[in-house]
Amino acid sequence: MRKIRTYGQVEHETGSHILEQVLGQRARIDQRLASIGATIAIVSGKGGVGKSAITANLATALASGGARVGALDADLNGPSLGRMLGVAGKPLVDGDDGVQPVTGAGGVSVMSMDLLQEDDAPLRWRAPDGDGFTWRGLAETGVLREFLSDVAWGELDYLLIDVPPGTDRISRLLDLLPAPSQTLLVTTPAEITRFVVAKSARLLRDAGVAPVGIVANMTAYVDHEGATRPLFEGDGAQALAAETGLEVWAEVPFDPALGTATDRGSPFAIHDDASPAAAAIVALAHRVERQNHGRHA
Amino acid sequence: MKFLCVECDRVMAFAERQIPGDGTLAAVFTCPGCNREMAMLTNPMETQLVSSLGVQIGGRTVPEQPMEMTRSSLQDTRADVFVEQDPAAPPVTRVEWHPEAVDRLGRVPSFVRGMVKRIYTDWAKENGVATMTPEVMDRARSELGLEGM
Numbered sequence: 001m002r003k004i005r006t007y008g009q010v011e012h013e014t015g016s017h018i019l020e021q022v023l024g025q026r027a028r029i030d031q032r033l034a035s036i037g038a039t040i041a042i043v044s045g046k047g048g049v050g051k052s053a054i055t056a057n058l059a060t061a062l063a064s065g066g067a068r069v070g071a072l073d074a075d076l077n078g079p080s081l082g083r084m085l086g087v088a089g090k091p092l093v094d095g096d097d098g099v100q101p102v103t104g105a106g107g108v109s110v111m112s113m114d115l116l117q118e119d120d121a122p123l124r125w126r127a128p129d130g131d132g133f134t135w136r137g138l139a140e141t142g143v144l145r146e147f148l149s150d151v152a153w154g155e156l157d158y159l160l161i162d163v164p165p166g167t168d169r170i171s172r173l174l175d176l177l178p179a180p181s182q183t184l185l186v187t188t189p190a191e192i193t194r195f196v197v198a199k200s201a202r203l204l205r206d207a208g209v210a211p212v213g214i215v216a217n218m219t220a221y222v223d224h225e226g227a228t229r230p231l232f233e234g235d236g237a238q239a240l241a242a243e244t245g246l247e248v249w250a251e252v253p254f255d256p257a258l259g260t261a262t263d264r265g266s267p268f269a270i271h272d273d274a275s276p277a278a279a280a281i282v283a284l285a286h287r288v289e290r291q292n293h294g295r296h297a
Numbered sequence: 298m299k300f301l302c303v304e305c306d307r308v309m310a311f312a313e314r315q316i317p318g319d320g321t322l323a324a325v326f327t328c329p330g331c332n333r334e335m336a337m338l339t340n341p342m343e344t345q346l347v348s349s350l351g352v353q354i355g356g357r358t359v360p361e362q363p364m365e366m367t368r369s370s371l372q373d374t375r376a377d378v379f380v381e382q383d384p385a386a387p388p389v390t391r392v393e394w395h396p397e398a399v400d401r402l403g404r405v406p407s408f409v410r411g412m413v414k415r416i417y418t419d420w421a422k423e424n425g426v427a428t429m430t431p432e433v434m435d436r437a438r439s440e441l442g443l444e445g446m
Binding site for chain 2: 002004005007010014015016017018021022025063064065066086089091092093094095096098099100103104105106107115116117118121122123124125126127128131134135138139142143145146150151
């Protein structure tokens with residue numbers, strides 16, 4: 001039998017430089033993030049816990065304190081940040097340094113699939129039918145990579161990344177951004193939420209991601225008279241904290257006004273400082289600022 | 298991926314890339330020893346895999362366009378999603394504040410006045426507005442969701 005050399009033994013390149021191309025993609029992310037003070041991943045693993053509303057309101061709360069803030073909507077299948085920050089449908093400008101993010105509520109720079117696709121369009125690709133399971137994850141990772149590296153974020157103090165549900169989506173972000181400056185783990189008092197979010201907490205711990213702070217959302221209900229009432233039985237957020245050793249950084253009550261304001265594209269954290277929910281988000285913003293002291297771009 | 302000419306024990310060099318149809322990607326490689334040519338043909342699924350990686354078989358001949366993979370692969374994009382920066386409009390690097398705008402800014406609480414001024418100034422630069430007036434402030438406030446500021 002003829003002896004054929006192994007891949008490693010063959011040193012000559014064919015001309016494709018595939019490895020260099022992939023490494024170049026990674027280098028472009030690093031280069032772009034070099035002008036960003038802190039990257040903050042907002043994750044949960046569970047859907048419907050309010051990650052995007054927390055992201056939009058936290059972004060505007062940070063911006064209202066004078067910080068330069070970007071918001072990257074990593075939820076490609078269910079984008080909502082563009083709408084929540086009032087920029088959905090606005091065109092993207094091709095600049096010299098990349099695609100320019102759109103300026104949204106409070107001066108926050110935004111990139112979201114909201115800006116790219118028609119309103120009712122599901123996430124679909126120009127590709128042959130039937131084999132999507134083999135490449136769809138790669139394509140979605142590719143878009144996220146381009147949102148990080150090819151958007152002209154400029155100098156930012158904070159880039160907030162709204163990560164969609166599913167622990168695999170957290171892993172996908174960590175593949176591209178292994179060490180976010182901070183990670184906010186959003187949960188609710190519901191036991192089923194605690195059960196799912198605990199998986200994300202373990203994933204983050206095993207990946208060595210730190211610091212991670214729990215954001216307990218919908219901890220109570222604020223009625224139209226401003227009174228606070230229980231929304232869920234039990235306290236899954238505190239149970240999650242006890243189980244994981246993570247600290248609860250914020251407890252945000254449910255306030256219908258928050259939903260209305262974010263639906264309108266005008267996050268209320270900067271408008272309604274009398275609301276307990278807004279106060280909790282502003283306090284979270286201060287916590288984030290303290291933690292990132294000295295990291296500004 | 299490397300192609301080795303077994304006869305010559307030499308690595309074949311990339312020569313040409315074609316997209317002949319049916320979702321096929323054809324990459325032609327030549328042996329530098331015996332000049333033997335071979336074409337690697339990918340099926341549509343393999344072509345899509347390569348495309349999703351954002352790499353080019355045979356290397357890049359032109360610089361990569363920002364968000365190239367997204368632009369080339371995404372369906373149902375808005376018709377006017379990407380617009381060129383208007384070369385006729387020189388970028389505004391400095392925004393003059395009209396006295397009436399300064400007066401209005403003065404009514405903003407002092408502890409956020411600097412931040413509010415920066416937001417309005419950034420908006421003006423982005424929109425090619427060289428002079429800040431109360432009317433421009435109204436437009437910016439409406440677009441940025443700054444009612445009350």
